[in-house]
Amino acid sequence: MHKSLYNWYNINKRDLPWRNTKDPFKIWLSEIILQQTRVEQGLPYYIKFTQNFNNINEFANANLNDILKLWQGLGYYSRARNMHYTAQFIRDNLNGVFPNSYSELIILKGIGPYTAAAIASFSNNEKKAVVDGNVFRVLARLTGTYTDTNSNSGKNEFSKIAQDFLLENNAAIHNQAMMELGALICKPLNPDCYNCPLQNNCFAFENNEQKNLPIKIKKVKNKTRLFNYFIFEYNNTTYITQRGPNDIWEGLFEFPLLENILFENENEVFNYLIEKKIFDKKAKLNIKFITKYKHILTHQTLNASFWKITCSLKPKLAANYIEVPISEIKKYAVPRLLEKLITNDKLQHQIF
DNA sequence: AATACGGGGTC
DNA sequence: GACCCAGTATT
Known part of the structure; x- marks a missing residue:
């Protein structure tokens, strides 16, 4: 099952610039930009930021207002403020060396469980499973897990499932493949199950439950x-x-x-x-x-x-x-x- | 455990 | 209009 997932990924993956680097600084940029943000929307910002800043110290030395100007239009502006804070923290307390282990990353402002796992696995191949919206969906359908993904217990349950599902010493590829599968095949609406490498192992496909998974208790408050x-x-x-x-x-x-x-x-x-x-x-x-x-x-x-x-x-x-x-x-x-x-x-x- | 926090795309 | 996107911080 894993083998076919990785084969599918290698053939079908999109060519995205942050996939061609191991630099935790650039991976950090991409991961913060992509929080709650579609790849197509974030891509031009990633290009702009990497053109303006070559490393964490250049970023730290920039003026916050200039960073906000570059961030303009992307939304969730606390991301930009937290990035600036974290860049200065790394410059001043970590000798300007961007950490690449989960335990060092998770303490940084603006970096939560998802982003810490992403940076650690992509830059250092650390065996930490990412759990984002894509992974919730893929795993809920694959395993038939009906727990509300918005609840605290649901997040814990899925993060355990995700970690158990990461078998070999290939966290970087595995995490990318899981998210890419969610983005390209296992979509929220009309998943492309007939082109899915996990079709034969999928609870939702077997039971025609794609529309009912994952469970997300919605809260509308406008x-x-x-x-x-x-x-x-x-x-x-x-x-x-x-x-x-x-x-x-x-x-x-x-x-x-x-x-x-x-x-x-x-x-x-x-x-x-x-x-x-x-x-x-x-x-x-x-x-x-x-x-x-x-x-x-x-x-x-x-x-x-x-x-x-x-x-x-x-x-x-x-x-x-x-x-x-x-x-x-x-x-x-x-x-x-x-x-x-x-x-x-x-x-x-x-x-x- | 719930809520605040942007903007854009899709159906 | 509802849903959701490579989530995190705060209360």
Whole structure:
């Protein structure tokens, strides 16, 4: 059974750049990028990061804001912050040598059981089985395990099954093959069982249970938020701030944001700005509604309206806002929602 | 044990 | 709209 899996892998594997290196730094880059991220989406980021950083020390010496800018659009931004933290930890405490054993990797920030096993096996052939979404699916179907893969006990059970299934001294190939099988053959919907090297040993195929495995108890919890972004223009400058912790997009920049107020028209925005003493009563403002976007995240839906406020007086904003030339906004890491706005060709003349 | 954390692709 | 992706940290 294992032999046919490895044969299948050798013939059918995709040619992915992180498979051509044993450098734990590059493997780390790829594995963090690919957390909860499809290969096609992560690939251009991997290329970009490996072009910018040759080793862990270069990464550690970079500015976090520059790393976030490279990460822009990929989501789960804590990954980038944790990578920077870990790179500096390795530079300062591990002599700049990237560890390649599971026990040393698992203690690093941003590296959990999956990533530690991946780096240790790919770079050092350590006998640690990876358990990601693909492996959950392959093993649940193969063995007929109906445990909820989202539960703690389920994770433990599957990680034991995965480790037991890793027999020989070929962890690197084995782990890659298991994930590739899940990605190319044993897909969530419409698995390609007739081309599967494990077909003859598969519980789900035998019992036509592919649709019922793996078990994932879903938890949906979605909230809706109402955003207003104010794009001020004063003397060819605008105002942005960096988002803080305990909310989405930590570390990314954005225009002044007002949440939970619905403005029906420009006049209501004007009254609000006067009332909050952003401007005094005599101020001459040109307020224009630009557009609204619905932006969908996994756990929340954002309804964002954008207002352009051209003013002849400086708006009185909190000290955490920085003044930047309006043309330099593109140097800052911003959420995808704002990137979509400022790169919208049709809206350029209204924004800038 | 449950929840927060992005963005994009697929059906 | 539901599901899910080379998961981890926090509560």
